[in-house]
Amino acid sequence: MIALHILACLAGVLLLVLYFRSIVVVALLNSKAHDVIERSARRGAVAIVQRFIHPSADYADIQRRQAWIMPIFVLLAVVTWFLLVQIAFTGILWGLRIEPDLWRALSASGSALSTLGYLTPSTLAGEYLAVFQAAIGLAVVMLLFTFVPGYQAAVQTRERQVGWLYARTDDEATGDRYLDWLTTAKGDIDISKGWEDWEDWFRGMRETHTLSPILSYVPSIYRGTSWIASAASVLDAATAVVACLGKNAPDEARICRREGAKTMRLIAAALDTGEPSRPSAAKHQESERFDSLHAILAEAGLPVGDKAESFRSYVALRAEYAPFISHIAAATLTPMTLLDAAGLIGSRTAATAEPATVGAV
Known part of the structure; x- marks a missing residue:
């Protein structure tokens, strides 16, 4: 049983490391790096939206539907981050025996992460962990309101030149x-x-x-x-x-x-x-x-x-x-x-002609 508690605590720490790495890569790192959470959220958002686009849909309908890819991506990423942190602290609280019951540890973790504070551990270590987890929850919300406007600004900058070309x-x-x-x-x-x-x-x-x-x-x-x-x-x-x-x-x-x-x-x-x-x-x-x-x-x-x-x-x-x-x-x-x-022959699926090599980012 002691080994199980130790493994739960270590798993929680590893999940926290995964969370912090993902946040840094997606919102703060100024160089290309692969992140499993970003990639999964992106692929999930694309799959969800494109599933509802009929192969014979006109471009106006495609544009209208694909405008939902960004909101769904952000929602999936934020939900994944929150669940990752909640599960991580659940393992830590239960592994350190701050909360002896696993489901109670899950509830205490959600209480701190959401900053509702309806179930705070009574020990000093548990209170410190609750404060730390609440700070993480606030940080996710702050980052959400920080990098989403950055996405919008990037699209708007791109589209100014596109509009300029089409006008001419x-x-x-x-x-x-x-x-x-x-x-x-x-x-x-x-x-x-x-x-x-x-x-x-x-x-x-x-x-x-x-x-x-x-x-x-x-x-x-x-x-x-x-x-x-x-x-x-x-x-x-x-x-x-x-x-x-x-x-x-x-x-x-x-x-x-x-x-x-x-x-x-x-x-x-x-x-x-x-x-x-x-x-x-x-x-x-x-x-x-x-x-x-x-x-x-x-x-x-x-x-x-x-x-x-x-x-x-x-x-x-x-x-x-x-x-x-x-x-x-x-x-x-x-x-x-x-x-x-524009001078290209394209389709909704990759052509089967001679492949070209994609360079590394």
Whole structure:
């Protein structure tokens, strides 16, 4: 019996360590680290919501339903943390024989954690443990009101740039429409302008969506828009500029494309939903899209290179991000029509073509 009490006490301490580690990883740690509670709550929230989304649902319905993923994730995480702490202190109270009955220890633990104080142990050690546990309960509530606004701020920052793009592409975010706007918006064409804003956007996404993968599932605020399609459109435009202009391509476009491709790879890895597959776009579709992008640059009077060589470069550069964007879209139920418009062929399930390796976060 003594051994059982010792094991219960040790188990309680281990559960407390697990709780504190989870809280630090989810709310405080400024680097990517895997946490079983965060991952379980995220997968549970996604599974619950996506279960009620019909395969034939339109994008507006998908957006409306997936908006519930974040609230359910927060609820599951908070409930799990509370139960973890309650069970941990139950084991400690019973293991130290502060409460001789296991069910009474569970009730005393809940009393302290909820700060109701209806059942406080009569011993000095039990009172100190109750104070400590009540502080943990308050800390969970405080963290809830701290990191949820941070989530909302990250989504709002992301969506400002998405709305900006859709406003300039007649509500259809595609690489050719964005490139056409870049080359016709002003009288003096400067193809080097605009990319730094998108570079900052991609960097911001890397900071928020890899540390908090649940943000990838939060749909765009504006009805009918998609941050994934926006990323694909900007990357396609930057890739066309780099491929067609060659050495004459501005460094701003090169850096934006490189940082964007890296961001998409890291976000796909952070989702932890398997290996991405290469989108099954037909060669003629890829060629037609490139022809449109190439024509826009040529008509603008920019020094485009050999078309065949530019196309080969375009295909090679595009392969650095297209599989990861398609993978993110499949995980978040972004419809194929939006990906088609952005130059990708996607579906609600991963394609069965040649897999691409996801880099480590």
